Amino acid sequence: MGSIKTWDSKQPQLGPFETHLLALLCQRKDATVRELLQSGKIEAAYTTVMTTLDRLYKKGFLDRDADVQRQAFRYRLKQDKRIFYRAMLGANLNCLLQSAANPSLPLSYLVDAVTEHDSALLDELRRAVNHKRQELRRRGKP
Amino acid sequence: MTYLFRGALLWLGSFFLIYVTLSMVVAVAWQFLRSKAASWDASSLYRLRALPLMAAGAIVIFLVIPSFLRLEEYQGEETVGRLGLGLAFGGIVVVVFGAISALLALRKARRFLASCPETRTWRLDNSDASVVEIATANPMFLVAGIYRPKLLISEQAVRLLDPCEMQAAIRHELAHASSHDNFKKLALRVSRFPFLSGLERSWMQAAELAADDAAVTDESSAIDLASALLKVASRTSAREMPELATSLGPHTEQELRTRIERLISWEYRPASAPRRRLWALFILTGLGALAVSYGPLLRQVHELSELLIR
Numbered sequence: 001m002g003s004i005k006t007w008d009s010k011q012p013q014l015g016p017f018e019t020h021l022l023a024l025l026c027q028r029k030d031a032t033v034r035e036l037l038q039s040g041k042i043e044a045a046y047t048t049v050m051t052t053l054d055r056l057y058k059k060g061f062l063d064r065d066a067d068v069q070r071q072a073f074r075y076r077l078k079q080d081k082r083i084f085y086r087a088m089l090g091a092n093l094n095c096l097l098q099s100a101a102n103p104s105l106p107l108s109y110l111v112d113a114v115t116e117h118d119s120a121l122l123d124e125l126r127r128a129v130n131h132k133r134q135e136l137r138r139r140g141k142p
Numbered sequence: 143m144t145y146l147f148r149g150a151l152l153w154l155g156s157f158f159l160i161y162v163t164l165s166m167v168v169a170v171a172w173q174f175l176r177s178k179a180a181s182w183d184a185s186s187l188y189r190l191r192a193l194p195l196m197a198a199g200a201i202v203i204f205l206v207i208p209s210f211l212r213l214e215e216y217q218g219e220e221t222v223g224r225l226g227l228g229l230a231f232g233g234i235v236v237v238v239f240g241a242i243s244a245l246l247a248l249r250k251a252r253r254f255l256a257s258c259p260e261t262r263t264w265r266l267d268n269s270d271a272s273v274v275e276i277a278t279a280n281p282m283f284l285v286a287g288i289y290r291p292k293l294l295i296s297e298q299a300v301r302l303l304d305p306c307e308m309q310a311a312i313r314h315e316l317a318h319a320s321s322h323d324n325f326k327k328l329a330l331r332v333s334r335f336p337f338l339s340g341l342e343r344s345w346m347q348a349a350e351l352a353a354d355d356a357a358v359t360d361e362s363s364a365i366d367l368a369s370a371l372l373k374v375a376s377r378t379s380a381r382e383m384p385e386l387a388t389s390l391g392p393h394t395e396q397e398l399r400t401r402i403e404r405l406i407s408w409e410y411r412p413a414s415a416p417r418r419r420l421w422a423l424f425i426l427t428g429l430g431a432l433a434v435s436y437g438p439l440l441r442q443v444h445e446l447s448e449l450l451i452r
């Protein structure tokens with residue numbers, strides 16, 4: 001499981017912009033700084049993106065090759081997308097739990113968020129059952 | 143190699159060959175049939191799923207074993223070739239894996255039941271069945287047990303459901319008990335095959351719909367069952383139940399939605415006449431044909447089985 005180890009909690013913390021760049025690279029195979037800027041999903045200066053990508057490379061999150069034609073580096077994720085998302089979720093959850101005075105509180109919000117769909121479905125079905133029951137009562141069936 | 147040991151290897155090898163071939167045929171057929179699965183009843187789906195095990199068992203018992211015992215000459219020095227040994231090993235793996243899998247499922251169910259303390263037992267008014275009330279954290283309605291299935295209801299469920307909902311839910315579970323669904327699940331455990339899990343899921347969903355149909359007699363009882371189902375589903379999940387038990391709660395959201403919508407739009411459907419006479423005729427014809435051609439058939443089976451042994 002060496003590949004997972006690279007993304008474990010001992011990794012340096014990621015800032016919001018770094019996370020955003022990693023997520024963008026996750027959506028494509030690889031990209032140069034200019035290609036990322038041209039996607040229109042980043043509002044930052046060329047040098048900011050370049051420095052951040054370089055930092056991510058040095059932290060071990062990215063691989064890069066020299067793109068001779070464009071005289072720039074071409075960056076790509078060092079790991080599989082699934083591992084990336086799992087690590088991101090784990091890191092964010094850890095951060096959330098560590099910041100809360102009572103760790104069970106954010107966990108209960110998470111459970112609420114995950115089961116929201118369930119409860120919405122149950123409410124919908126409950127309304128349909130009640131509606132049918134009322135209809136039966138109107139028709140004289142108990 | 144002794145006569146009977148050689149025979150045992152042949153029977154196991156034949157079983158493996160027939161079982162795997164039929165399982166593959168059913169798996170491929172299911173890929174074409176699954177889009178029409180919604181219109182299939184639970185019995186048909188189960189027959190299709192159980193076909194490889196049943197057919198392989200029947201062919202070995204009624205053809206392969208008699209052909210060997212009647213036609214194989216007693217020659218102590220004859221051995222079994224690599225193909226025969228390989229197939230026999232496959233047969234041993236299938237049998238042992240099936241037995242272990244079934245025993246583990248039984249043990250899990252037994253442990254689950256042991257973890258639910260019984261608080262009281264009461265007899266149903268209009269049925270021979272008795273209900274065992276159990277103390278659990280969640281409302282539960284389930285039928286557990288293979289030979290004599292028991293209906294277990296948690297105290298929470300008794301408090302949660304009104305009398306009409308309770309009656310409908312009990313009728314649903316009794317329908318599972320009378321169709322021996324737990325025994326059928328155990329048989330599937332014995333004959334696990336990688337590409338048939340979709341067919342198994344379809345059968346289980348169809349079995350739930352069949353139990354719903356058996357529990358409902360009119361629109362009011364359909365709504366009572368739907369309401370009971372919703373109450374139980376909102377507080378517990380069927381995933382908490384052991385595999386060898388049938389419970390009122392659905393396994394998935396889609397199953398819940400399908401069942402509730404079906405109950406809300408319930409209308410009288412005349413039960414399709416059982417095709418017992420047709421089946422009896424079919425089986426009798428098959429047995430008659432087998433009886434007439436039994437001798438030549440045994441010789442042909444023996445010739446084929448010789449290919450496996452060499």
